[in-house]
Amino acid sequence: MTDAARFEAASSIAAVERDTGLPKDTLRVWERRYGFPAPARDANGERLYPPEQVEKLRLIRRLIDHGRRPAGIVGASSEELSRMLEDCLCAGEGAAAARDDSLLQLVRLHRSLELNAALRQALMKQGLQRFVADTVAPLATAVGEAWMRGEVDVPEEHLFTEQVQNVLRSAISAHAVAGARPRVLLTTFPEEEHILGLLMAEAMLVPEGASCLSLGTRTPLADIRTAAVEGGFDIVGLSFSIAYPARQAIDGLLELRASLPPAVGIWAGGAAVRDKHKRLPGIRVVGDLDDTLVALQEWRAAHA
Structure with a gap:
């Protein structure tokens, strides 16, 4: 970022007070x-705080809320503060941050480091599957x-x-087992760019021992068929x-079903296809995350 851009992105002391809650x-x-914060000054001599200092002040405020003394943390780097948080x-001092409303508040306030820490703590407590379903x-x-x-x-x-993807991808990698069955190809249709459902x-x-490969989002139907076969x-x-x-989801799924061998199953989930199973013959509509495990059990029972 250039000096001019940094100057434009800087916050006044009043804005920092509102953002961090620090008087x-x-x-x-x-x-x-x-010696921190170390704001710049505008032409009128008013303090201007660059974004990285504001982010660090947010972390400091959170740690103070958890009982830390300013003298022991103000001189630490943002990375050190994030680890402290x-x-x-992990010690249970931030249990309230794991609540949905608290996590949403972290999203609203752009507190990425704190959001990441809270998500990882919830993952540690709940395990991967319950973390996905319950958090x-x-x-x-x-x-x-x-x-x-x-x-x-x-x-x-x-x-x-971004933060949820980072946490989920790391956890998924830790559980992955090569050569497991069934082999599941995950993707979305060309106009669907949301990847969180796949993750x-x-x-x-x-x-559960399934082997998954994600093509990411927005894959043409012909490419899905080729990759699957x-x-x-x-x-x-x-x-x-x-x-x-x-309507577009249903038409695309029926077209894909007709192009794939009968032995290749199709699972479709998400709000757009919920309760549409009667209109999707030959396709397993997955109602929710727990139903994903039911669908897996059904497949294994059929292929025992």
């Missing part, structure tokens, strides 16, 4: 006593509802998705968000 007088005292959460899925619903109310904008939604499904399946996959799993047109 202006406290910020001035810390500046004199600890994660330690607090990620409700939080995704809450973020979506906040979007509809105009309380969350594109940057906040991207922050949420949640994969996180439910991999601990040439790759020897048992199942093609597709996710449809609430924004995807139901």
Whole structure:
């Protein structure tokens, strides 16, 4: 970032007070006593705080809320503060941050490091499958509802998705087993760009011994067919968000079903196809995350 861009992105002391909850007088005292924060000055001599300092102040405030003294943490780096916060959460001091409303608040306030720490703590406590069902899925619903109310904008939604993806991908990699069955190919149709549904499904399946490969999002139907057949996959799993047109999802699924060998199963999940099983013969409509495990049991019973 150039100096000019950094200057434009800087926050006034009033904005920092609103954002972090740290009083202006406290910020001035810390500046004199600890040398941090170290704001720039505008043409009128008013303090301007760059984004990285504001993010660090957010972490400091959270740690103070957990009982840490300013003298022991103000001089630490953002990375060190993030680790301290994660330690607090692991010790049970941040149990409230694991609640859906608290996590949503972290999304709203762009507190990415704290959100990441809270998600990882919830994962440690719940295990991968329950973390997906009891934390990620409700939080995704809450973020979506906040979007509809105009309380969350594109940057906040991207922050949420990025942090959840990072946590899920790391956890999935730790559970993956090569050569397991069934072999599941995961993707979305060309106009569907939401990947979180795929990751949640994969996180439910991999601990059960399924072998999953994700093509990512927006894959043409012909490419899905080619990958499924040439790759020897048992199942093609597709996710449809609430924004995807139901009629388009149904037409695409029926076209894909007609193009695939009968031995290759198709699982479809997400809000756009929920309760559409009567209109999708030959396709397993997955109602929710727990139903993913039911579908897996059905497949294994049929292929014992």
